Amino acid sequence: MLSTHTTRETDRPMTRTERVHVALRMAILEQRLAPGARLPEDMIGEAFGSSRTIAREALGRLATEGLVELKPNRGAFVANPTLEEGRGIFVIRAALERAMVRQLAGRIDVETARTLHQMVEDETRLAEKSDVEAIRLAGEFHLYLARLCGNPLLERYLTEIVSRCSLVMAIYGRPHSADCGAREHREIVEAIVAGDFVGAGNLMERHVEEVATRAQLGTRAEVDVRSILAEVAAQVP
Template sequence: MYKSAKRGSSVYESLRRAIIEQALRPGVKLPEDSIGETFGVSRTIVRNALVRLDAEGLVDIQLNRGASVAEPTIEEAYDIFDMRNCLEREVMQRLCSMDPKPIVKALEAHLKEESASLGKDSTRSIRLAGEFHILLAELTGSRILANYVNEIVSRCSLILARFAQVHSAECGVEEHVEIIAAIAEQNAEAAIEKMGAHLHSVQNRALLNPEDSREENIVEILSRYRGIDKAN
């Protein structure tokens, strides 16, 4: 039972990261048999992982049609960004009322990783940009707030994968620097303003792209994600 649960968690984490890093793009089919063969697990384990991702809005499961990476509509995109603004505004408010030293230390360590990935590893850069915002929420100490931000940031990755211009999905590292500076000064008004401007610029980059006709090889893509829970 424990071994099965561990395998299921590994498949879930691998699929989730592949979606967030935009290796698996919106609309890509997720056949249970191919995924099971890639990770060496049963279709039942794969199905459970897909159900979890469906609950998070990252996968769309349809009766008799199977699962695919979710394809947010433009209306959903605007709604998600509105909700994200509300959540991250609350994050800024809470962080600026706390001792800034440990917060800034953690954020600067993450920023160092972001900077190192720019121009070298686009998939890692995309993921780290989103994880910066998740880390902000985690540092508030509110598990509920962190869970909500985690889910909505992940769904924003899908929006950017579907609508953004090529290579425009990376959050601006310089904008992250400005947000950290405002938190260090415990200036809630400035932090909220910087975060709002940052999210507005991310949203503005979400412009419609021509349909990408490239054929996705899911086995080839997911083979790069085997064992990520062991490596991280």
């Protein structure tokens, strides 16, 4: 059994808004809904057998998560963050995750430590088998750490940020670049367990930055409509 960590005990049967919300989030993160796609309230309501009220609220939440853009009197669109926004998101992520592991360092009981090691183990094993699974597990790892902090706001922010990062990587990342590097995760876990909060913080900060650069976020230039038009024009005989 690989992902006991992901089970979220839904005591409440999940409100309709929530259902639509998570379904749309999934679809966007899996790129089944392409960035820039229109998301009319009517269409969503119809698709889920609900009214626009539900669709509207779900879209509102997705907008605060940064996954959709809400243009007043125009409608909702799947977000299409610029490369610069993407970099900004990773900056915040690095800062939050640094603080997170610093706080965690030396405050992990043996049971939790075992779980963390197990997660890294699973990641390593899956790294060569299934890309998509490995990426999912890597995300789980970061979110699990956030949960351990016992800081609800930190957890919320990190959940949101991880979503945004996934979207940015889906847009700008090259294939396979999203791997989180199980080895880096292992080093971080070891630093945390050892109580080395400075080392853990630095490792995590560097880790996040490297994920960003591996995704080519540092090198690829902003898509410039003008230059593309020039290219296209040049190809016309």
